[in-house]
Amino acid sequence: MKYFKHPSFIENKIYKNIYNKKNKKFFFCLSMFPYPSGKLHLGHLKNYILSDIISRFKYLKKYNIIHPIGWDAFGLPAENAANKFNLNPEKWTIANIKFMKKQIKFFSIFYNKKTEFATCDIKFYKWEFYIFILLIKNNLLYKKKKIINWDLTENTILSNEQVKNNKGWRSNEDVEKKNYKTWFINMKLYSNRLFNNLKYNNWSNKVKNIQKKWINIFLCLIINIKYLFINYNLKYINIKKIFLKNKKIYFILVKFKLKKIIFKKIFFYNKKTFFLTNFYLKKKKKIKNINYYIKKKKIYLIKFSNLESWAILRNRNWGTGFFFKKNKNKNYKNFKTLDTFFESSWYYLYYLRSKNITNKKKNIYFPINVYIGGIEHANLHLIYLRLINNIFYDLKIFNYKEIIKNFIFHGFINNKCYYKIINNKIEYFKNNNNCILKISKMSKSKKNGINPIKIIKRWGSDLLRLFFITEKPIGKNINWENKNLNFLKNFILKLNNLSIVKSNNINYIKNINIKNIHKIISYINKIIKVPISKLQKNIILFYLFPIIPNICKIFWYKNNNNLLIEEFNIKYTVKKKFNLFYKNKFIKKTENKLENFKNKKYIIKFINFSIDNKSIIII
Known part of the structure; x- marks a missing residue:
């Protein structure tokens, strides 16, 4: 088969455009937009191939497809590279975007090119100033001195979601607590809705549980009587006894009218206050005026959550400036920039840009039918995205409480990586030079990413796409070492040699x-x-x-x-009528079987189907 001699050359010659038609339903398929770090490796590729495949399936079902791409262009890596090599971060970022766009052309991926943008473009981030004004007007953005997380390595603030096991999410170094005056978005106000509104999403339980575990709404009780009634989202339970163990951990005995007994831990706070965590009961009953009942019995109830207000400013230069200060040269310089998770919390709206970003007419394109990305973003990016979604819903910008209908998380592409422990720190190497070997997801930082262009030039992008889809279910990890592209090649050759x-x-x-x-x-x-x-x-x-x-x-x-x-219509075959032209003169309508068209007056030298696929031109 000639295709496998020069697959990438042949694929480049095949016309790939998709034309949307009027008066059709919209299908919005979106993959998390890439950070322009320099080169895409195979691990990145799976994300964009998956969204392309879903979009093409829906296009065959006669949907109008919204399948855009943008660039998450602000961020610390660009700033660090600029400082290290004495470069302008904008020029470094734009150069990376150009290179990565060349890579994407090899992947046979269709995008709505007119919607493409980069977050470092003033046309995009000027709207963030408008969003600030909306937040301030609605008392959702405020400045206050509070205890924050400080990353000593990156020398900047981190939100609670960006700290895991007291280590920075990017630096993996210890963070310290600091009393610091900065700007916050009141995320705590939305904790109940972020928890409860998950029911409106068709997400997997795995992703929902990650978010529920993090939001973790729990109760603080001040005990003044023997029998307690706890209000939990208009449900109630009756606590009859409290048991003390080791002077720190308390257990409660919960008894219903049906005499079902359940034990759950509650954690000691002080002599009068307890935290009830992860409480779940199968059967709960509503009771009217429960808050009045609690007040009458002198029980004080306070709801708590892991969610705190979102500290949105960072001590960086390459990002959306929050406020600008005038220096001695009368130039304006920003000393604080926005957390880049703010850009990714609303960027999908800009794909459908118009003169006014908050135009309600955009609601005809929403919700986002399918959103695709890694499950590692469930606690960071997706929490913030849902927060801004809820705020926009309150401000009547959106008609949807939850803008993402389905979230699909793809598994990682794993590969060998080599590392050494030097001065109690892990340092990764590209090749094995007396290193420790482990299998880990492809990552630029671990130096185990593989350039897909080399694979495509040998095997073609189609074979790589087929490998990603058929090797394992979408959510499972794939070990690149176990690949068998020859098996897929033989399958294609079998299709080519089918007898009809x-x-x-x-x-x-x-x-x-x-x-x-x-x-x-x-x-x-x-x-x-x-x-x-x-x-x-x-x-x-x-x-x-x-x-x-x-x-x-x-x-x-x-x-x-x-x-x-x-x-092609898979359900039935239609005898489609075409407009037949000879030398630009309309002759008649004819069916798709051209062999039935016989007329000695016309000498058929060349037959061409027009782009609209409704006309046949005979020259």
């Missing part, structure tokens, strides 16, 4: 979805055990097209199809 016979037996690949798409090869192999008809092969190519679009287009025309594969 006349047959009325048609097998459909039913109920293919994101959960079972990794089994698509086994589904097809069952069908092609016997010779198949032309229509059966078209159906197979139709299902494979979103995954391997270039190879399917080659096979599609090899199968003597006049129509575009996107126009």
